[in-house]
Amino acid sequence: MELSLGTLPRGRRDTRPGRLSPWVALALVVAIGVNVRAIFGVTPPLIPVISEDLGMNATTASLLTSLSVLAMAAGAPLGHALASRVGADRAMISLFAVLGLAELSRLVIGTAVPLVVTAGLIGVFLGAISTLAPAFISHHLPRLRGLGTGVYSTSMALGVALAAGTAQPITDRAGWRFTLSLWGVGALLLVAALVVLSLRGLGIPRTTGPRERLALPLREGRAWFVTVVYSVPMFLGFGVIAWLPTLFVDHGIDPTTAAVYLVCFQLVQFLSILTLAPLTDRIRGRRGVFATAMVASTVGTLMLTWEPHDWALPGALLAGFGIGGASTLALVKVQDEATSPQDATRLSSMCMLFSFTAGGAAPFLMGALKDATGSLVPGFGVCAAVSVLSLPLLIRMRPAGQPRWGDTPK
Structure with missing residues (x-):
């Protein structure tokens, strides 16, 4: 039994952009790691206040986390598919852009259904981004892949901790909608940084040639x-x-x-x-x-x-x-x-x-x-x-x- 994962490029690289300095690359790895896990830190502390405000029971409230995770599984193949069509750089920029917009949209949400829908959309985008992060590390840190992977794992945990630690204080002052949407600003700032680097030719080169199908x-x-x-x-x-x-x-x-x-x-x-x-x-x-x-x-x-x-x-x-x-x-x-x-x-x-x-x-x-x-x-x-x-x-x-x-x- 085989389940297709889409296609992976097999061929020569059509360009050879320069690489980022290790320190800049590691800083971006930290930013990527924090952004792909912050949603799982900011939501749990706010479930009681969100449930009370929107009248959700525990099963519905659980969807704010569980649906995001399930959607990550569904969104994982999207990262490879998008990268094979437009390149890893454009794919990552596009995905972080729609992620930021989805998170910002929570600022105006007033009922449970659209909040749960955004949880699913955010999960799809996070799943796709997660498949692109290793390629970013491999390209920009070819001799420090172990360090880059460790920094990425640590940054994901940091993102959850940072979001969880600031959720309640920010909510006390500005409300839970502002707290949830705030992380969209971080995603869009990362988009701006990636766009600047891409325009300077400091990105992951695209590949040309026939594509090889992979199966689970x-x-x-x-x-x-x-x-x-x-x-x-x-x-x-x-x-x-x-x-x-x-x-x-x-x-x-x-x-x-x-x-x-x-x-x-x-x-x-x-x-x-x-x-x-x-x-x-x-x-x-x-x-x-x-x-x-x-x-x-x-x-x-x-x-x-x-x-x-x-x-x-x-x-x-x-x-x-x-x-x-x-x-x-x-x-x-x-x-x-x-x-x-x-x-x-x-x-x-x-x-x-x-x-x-x-x-x-x-x-x-x-x-x-x-x-x-x-x-x-x-x-x-x-x-x-x-x-x-x-x-x-x-x-x-x-x-x-x-x-x-x-x-x-x-």
Whole structure:
């Protein structure tokens, strides 16, 4: 069974634009990472006030996060398709432009339906942009790809933390509509910077020649293994981040403190990203680093389920450390299993499709359980159960193989 991903150019480059200096490229990588994840930080702290203002139940409110994530899965092929037609530079500029406009439109929204629709549109654009970011890093940072990828991952976590930490103070002064739409300004400022660089010839060169069709490796066991490994932290991450502030508020923690705990949940991910992932460059074994992340997320989600008030902060810290680490390690595992750059594209595309679907299902499922039971505890119990059931994956967690596609053993 094969599922087409569209086409990838196969041929020579028709131009050879200059590259950005490493510092400028890294600054843009930070800006891209912050913009593609900020929406997932700014929305959760505002769900109580938005729900009260627009009269939404928990299931409908969950769509503000879950629909965006599901739409990211649907929008992922759009990035490759658009880049193959107009080039990666124009594709990224166009996508950030419509993303900014979609976010700005929330300033005038007065009912639940258009707000949910914009959540879906924003998700499509984010999914498409996510597929273009690796090409940006590879072109402008050819000798610093590992650093660029680490900075990109860290910037995404930073975007969530920054948006979550500023959401409540800005809302107290200007309202939730202004808070949601504010990030559209950031996207349009990034568009302006990318346009200037493109006009100066500092962009990713387009390719010419015949195009090679790629298909998802749906019949390969290794592909399903890495997909499950990647889907678990996505399910946990998007589910927890969507409802963590509401869980705390429901159990007597004031909204400002709940938002601070959400920021802590994100900030601790920096620690796991910057400690566990670099270890994989030195240690071929994978069970130890994965076990550290997976056990931490399991204990953290169990604490949030069992005692969401008294164990709020330690539970959030452990869950954040584990989920952040597992997400980054899953990307490393994709590289472990890939046999070529093209194979890495196939594997990562399959992982993205199914993991974003899992990530989008989590907030919706937890919201539906809240409506059915009157509490978020059962939803967090599902997260804890998923984390526990993922532990047997460690049995098949093989060490990294010999260096692939061009690298030489050291």
